[in-house]
Amino acid sequence: MQKMLNIISNVLRGSANRNGAELVREGSRVVVASRTYADFTPQATFDIKKCDLHKLEEGPPLQAVLTREEGLQYYRTMQVMRRMELKADQLYKQKIIRGFCHLYDGQEACAVGIESGINRTDHLITAYRAHGYTLTRGGTVREIMAELTGRRGGIAKGKGGSMHMYAKHFYGGNGIVGAQVPLGAGVALACKYQGKNELCVCLYGDGAANQGQIFETYNMAALWKLPCIFICENNKYGMGTSVERAAASTDYYKRGDFIPGLRVDGMDILCVREATKFAAEHCRSGKGPILMELQTYRYHGHSMSDPGISYRTREEIQEVRSKSDPISLLKDRMISNNMASVEELKEIDVEVRKEIEDAAQFATTDPEPPLEDLCNHIFSNEPPMEVRGTNPWAKLKSIS
Structure with missing residues (x-):
């Protein structure tokens, strides 16, 4: 009897570091670890920040339901993006990645939130800060890293580099500021013409928001009622210039004038997801285009040639990291609502680091085209x- 009690005691002591239902067999005796997946909350409802509205009577809901499975998936994808960009930073400084390289760390909630609000058969086009969207659109970490290093196994066979990556229903990675916006409207026109109930998400930054071709595109999209979600990823700085110095009006969600708009907390994945669902429904119902402004932040400079601290302070960056980091916000929500354990998320972190290291190894050994x-x-x-x-x-x- 004492031996049995000792076995149970040892198993329970070690169970805090294990996930799921774990069976420990000692001869014919079977002991079940104390914590199983059934102990976790399968889903929870969270209050989210209200969106600012333009020419809309109603906006997205003020609450969002998150399942445990969704939360773990979102967490892992955002961690892959973050670690991938940090590895790209390292490889660039080692002169293994050359040329232009615009990193996306800090903005992960935008890409993952948008993807969770649309269908994989919908279309997406963005500017040159494209690594995250290449991942969410189906590219692998190995393909992205190999493209950055100009190798044959890259997603564009080593010919595109950082700014020109493509996947199914994903039209890049475009290097000319704002040029992807009229291209995206063309994709939306094809969606309407073919009658497949698909839409196009067209992304650009606050720096591109003052481009004339964007306003011309707004006009055509509104006239033709194109199923297009225009999304301004406002990360506060266009290259080295703050939005206040670059734009007379920083209400980017109102810039469509006659097009309805939403201003969304782009650091909260649930806010982005619910706003995207709302915008997608608007487009699919035949109401024409809609404009979203995602208020987000980039931790790196504009590109790898920009240290990012000549026009903003280290303290500003650190404050955003400590208060609004999209990965930390999701992690805290899940742990505080018993949707995941600290140990479980740490295991995901370890898996992600290994995946990134393996991809980097491939990207530095694969032959050039x-x-x-x-x-x-x-x-x-x-x-x-x-x-x-x-x-x-x-x-x-x-x-x-």
């Missing part, structure tokens, strides 16, 4: 063709 691949994939589904090189006598071949 050979020269003969230089002109491939100019057109889709075309027979092989000759392409003129740097002079009339240099002939290259292009294969679809």
Whole structure:
């Protein structure tokens, strides 16, 4: 009897560091660990911040339901994004990643929240801060990291780099400021023309919000009632210029004028998700476009060539990290509502770090694309063709 009590005592003492129902067998005796998945709260309802509205009588709900499974999925995806960008920072400083590189850490709730509010068959186009969306649109960490290092296994076969990544229903990564907005409206026009009840999410930053082509696109989208969600990711700074110095009006959600708008807490994944669901329903019901402003923040500078502390203080960045970090907000919600344990989330962190390290190893050892691949994939589904090189006598071949 005493031996049995000792076994139970040892199992219970160790169960705090284990997840799920764990069976410990001692001969014919079976002891069940004290904490099982049934002990966790399967779902909870949270109050979320009210959105500011423009030309809307009603907005998204003030409460959001989160299931345990959703919470764990969101947490893991945001951690992958965060760790991936921190690894990219490291590889850039080692001169393994070259050229332009715009990191997304701090803005993870935007990408994951948007994706959880639309369908995978919907379409998405963004600017050059694109690594996070490449991941949520179906790209793998290995493909993204290999693209950053210009390797053959990259998602654009090593030819696109940081700014030009693509996946199914994902149209990049676009390097020209604001140019993706009219392209996104074109995708939305195709959605309406084909009648598939799909929509296009078109993202741009506060720095691009003053581009004339964006206002022209607003006008056309409103006239044609295109199913397009225009989303301004307002991370407070366009390159090294604060929004207050760059824009006479910083109410970006009102910039569509005749287009309805929402201003959303972009650091809270549940706020972003519910606002996106609301916007998607608006578009699918035939009401035309809608504009969302996500108030978010980037921890790195504009690009890797920008230290990010010449026009803002380290204290400002640290305050946002300590008070509004999107990953910490979700983590605190889940733990305080018994939806996950600290140990469980730490295990996810360990898995994510390993995934990132494995991807970085691949991205630094995979071969670079050979020269003969230089002109491939100019057109889709075309027979092989000759392409003129740097002079009339240099002939290259292009294969679809």
